[in-house]
Amino acid sequence: MAEEPSKVIRQFSLIHAMLASRFGLTIDEILNTVDGYRDTFDPYSEKSLAAVTKSFERDKKEIRDLGIIIQTRSPADASDDNHGVRYLIDPATYVLPPDVEFSRGEIALLQLAARAWQHGSMNKEALRALNKLRSLGIEPDSSLTGVRPRISGWNSAVNEFGEILSQEGVAQFDYLKPGDVAATTRQGAPLALIDWNGLWYLLAWDLDRNAERTFLVSRVTTVPRMVPGKRHERPDEDFAAHLTAELEELASHNIARVRVVTDSDADFRLTAKYGAADARGEISIPTADLDLLADELSEFGTDIEVAAPDELRTRLRKRFRSRSTATAKPSLSSDRRSGQNALHRAVSY
Structure with missing residues (x-):
């Protein structure tokens, strides 16, 4: 209900x-x-x-x-x-930056996302999201009544973590850390669940390690379940604010710099998200997770060049090589050699 x-x-x-x-x-x-x-x-x-x-x-x-x-x-x-x-x-x-505006279509997508949650197990979270939209001056489009998009994948983990958090329970889930080949089972008491820069993060008290840990929800490989008979009373602290501050602090000290091909998809999307290029033609991107940024940038292929840091360049090169191997043909044609050389240039600037 x-x-x-x-x-x-x-x-x-x-x-x-x-x-x-x-x-x-x-x-x-x-x-x-x-x-x-x-x-x-x-x-x-x-x-x-x-x-x-x-x-x-x-x-x-x-x-x-x-x-x-x-x-x-x-x-x-x-x-x-x-x-x-x-x-x-x-x-x-709280407020949106003054240069950010939502088109009618974007507002519709925001409302549809909230309704997808509302008709699933995240009723409370969906309505809270609509609360925030309305308080930002964004009114839902009444013409969308009855439209119920289906959203699957890691959103189900968000649903379950939110429910376990509200009940002060303990969650068990499998988590794949960057660089690992297999996920490990973790037990943690959720303390905060936030959407930061479009990604969901969970702050939890890790029972096995007896310490706070931050988990990226998209790396959870199983649907979290509440451990029967285990509860964890939350201290009266603003854990969501603490987690947000930690992520922002981490991002402020990890600035990637990339160049983009003018008028390319990378140009439009990255400048819209991170701001215009500087006098050197480089876009500065604060990041709390180089692996996530490498995943994002790999979508643009030869439309980007990585200026710094070296760790990002290495991660991006691995992704390009993996894709090249996955799509390789038996013979190495001149077209493919040309493509590989272009990919190499993209990550070795």
């Missing part, structure tokens, strides 16, 4: 209020002014106060699980009851 509309509206209103408030809102201000709370809150009833406060704490947790960073500010003389704490969302961490 889909999440009730009143909860969707309440969470959307809370996000909007925390974005709009320059100095943040106290819990009293939230309960008395935000739609979804104020219409059910009776300030003279302790039972009502307890109920809406519980709803607020639950909503706050779910919003953070979505990857939205909720900041808190406490006054110097704050008491232990947290009534002086102010909650806010920094627009700089």
Whole structure:
């Protein structure tokens, strides 16, 4: 069953209020002014106060699980009851860059993706995604009613991890690390699940290694399952914010530089995603994972040249060689020799 509309509206209103408030809102201000709370809150009833406060704490947790960073500010003389704490969302961490716009077709695709989740096991996550779209000023297209695209593959792992996370359970799954030839079975208690730069990442407490580990969901080779009888209570920390900060910090220190053929598919797609080339004609690409970037760049073939780093050039060369071997014919024609030379130039600039 889909999440009730009143909860969707309440969470959307809370996000909007925390974005709009320059100095943040106290819990009293939230309960008395935000739609979804104020219409059910009776300030003279302790039972009502307890109920809406519980709803607020639950909503706050779910919003953070979505990857939205909720900041808190406490006054110097704050008491232990947290009534002086102010909650806010920094627009700089939430809004789209000013030069990014969605076409009508792109908006339709975003809505279809959310609906694909909504009709699967990710009802809550789908509605939260629509919440975020609406709060960015993107209204769904009503003409798409009834369209239900099917999405398979690693999205099922996202579904299961989200469910296990919400139940504070322990997940078991097989994971293929870069460079390994076989996946290994892992057990971890999910702490955060975020979509960062178009890829899903899981932060979990690895029970076998007794430490936090970050997993790229697309490298999970089996559908995660909840381990019966095992639970892991989550500490009261904003793990989604921590994971986002770690990935951004890692990416800021790993900058790849590539050149592209003018007006090629690589030119249009990479400049749209990472920005225009500099005076040297190079596009700078921050990355948290060179293997993932190599996978992305390998799609463009001879339309790109890797300037740096050497590790990326090596990874890309391996991918080109693998594809060349997979499609090789018995005889080495002059056309094929020419193609191989072109691929070599693409990764040895």
